[in-house]
């Protein structure tokens with residue numbers, strides 16, 4: 362058998378994403394309802410907004426939209442994080458970015474596993490926001506040691522998954538039958554287990570320290586805690602959720618609604634209370650745990666470092682005016698303040714391009730192609746755009762936002778406790794546990810934009 366008959370990592374990722382969605386729909390029926398709502402809203406948007414449809418077509422996002430989703434998991438130990446990295450590598454998913462949630466009172470730090478190249482993202486943009494519990498932030502030494510001992514006893518990967526990860530590393534890929542088996546074995550790591558690994562007393566102790574700690578430590582594995590479809594109109598979905606019996610969180614995280622969406626807007630519905638059995642419970646005795654929830658998101662343009670700084674600054678100014686994170690009570694005032702501050706963020710493509718705030722795909726127009734080969738070498742890309750010879754389409758943001766992620770965590774953890782962990786962010790330690798450096802998201806968008814520009818100029822006979 363030759364290397365050429367390996368199944369591509371993108372295909373494995375697409376299969377895994379579909380299998381995960383089917384499993385989660387089964388486990389959390391509300392997810393299925395949310396998917397139906399998102400599909401209806403997306404169809405409506407595409408029918409009523411031909412420019413949006415054309416843009417999504419140009420950037421190859423239209424074909425992937427129905428299959429687009431992200432998930433989230435929380436692992437407990439360095440070893441688990443290390444092996445999960447190797448597992449995701451089989452599917453062509455690599456750690457992008459470092460997110461420190463400690464300042465927001467969540468004792469984790471995180472990365473997002475995803476595909477890197479636009480050709481691969483096109484096949485499947487599936488991403489998994491992956492957090493590692495930071496036991497070192499827990500000040501209760503006994504509890505910390507107990508939690509570490511409980512975590513040390515569990516094995517979150519099946520023997521089959523471990524064997525296939527190794528085979529993939531040795532051979533450089535997997536053949537079809539192995540790939541199929543890998544998807545099934547890998548799924549087991551993300552499955553929900555109603556049987557806890559601790560007594561109800563232990564659970565209460567973990568839970569009293571922080572709900573998140575109980576969620577990570579008390580179970581057999583890092584169950585997928587949400588799976589998020591992508592909508593083209595998050596305000597419409599937020600509005601329609603209650604009509605379908607789904608209660609959304611107070612506010613949509615991220616930038617305000619705009620003509621040209623930037624980064625990421627997200628909202629979620631509250632976690633479900635689920636029956637679990639602790640190790641000291643027998644017969645029909647049950648306890649309960651809330652962890653799994655639903656989320657939706659709308660994605661917009663990836664921002665340059667300069668654009669991102671402006672975003673962070675305007676969001677911080679909004680929060681400063683509000684005196685902290687938004688709540689149910691001040692939601693309307695929050696939106697108004699957010700919109701007010703974001704007037705400073707240009708909302709037309711040419712300004713975003715000219716002020717170097719966002720990343721773009723460059724497509725030669727028919728008018729431009731008709732002039733191919735006749736351009737003088739000093740024609741700038743800005744001139745080509747202004748003349749209508751090149752069309753701009755924003756590159757979609759593939760990553761996450763730490764402030765939004767903290768809001769999502771907090772809303773589904775269901776408490777407004779704002780313990781601020783004072784310990785410094787520790788990317789070096791995270792990378793050591795992970796077994797490699799995280800990839801810089803900016804460099805990924807720069808490369809994609811550059812490849813697009815090179816191809817565009819070539820088509821116009823300028824390179």
Ligand code: OOG
Nearest residue numbers: 433490761765766769770
């Ligand atoms: C992850 C929360 C963050 C997002 O989309 O920002 C997240 C978690 O609750 O484990 O998923």
Ligand code: NI
Nearest residue numbers: 433490589656
């Ligand atoms: Ni999420």
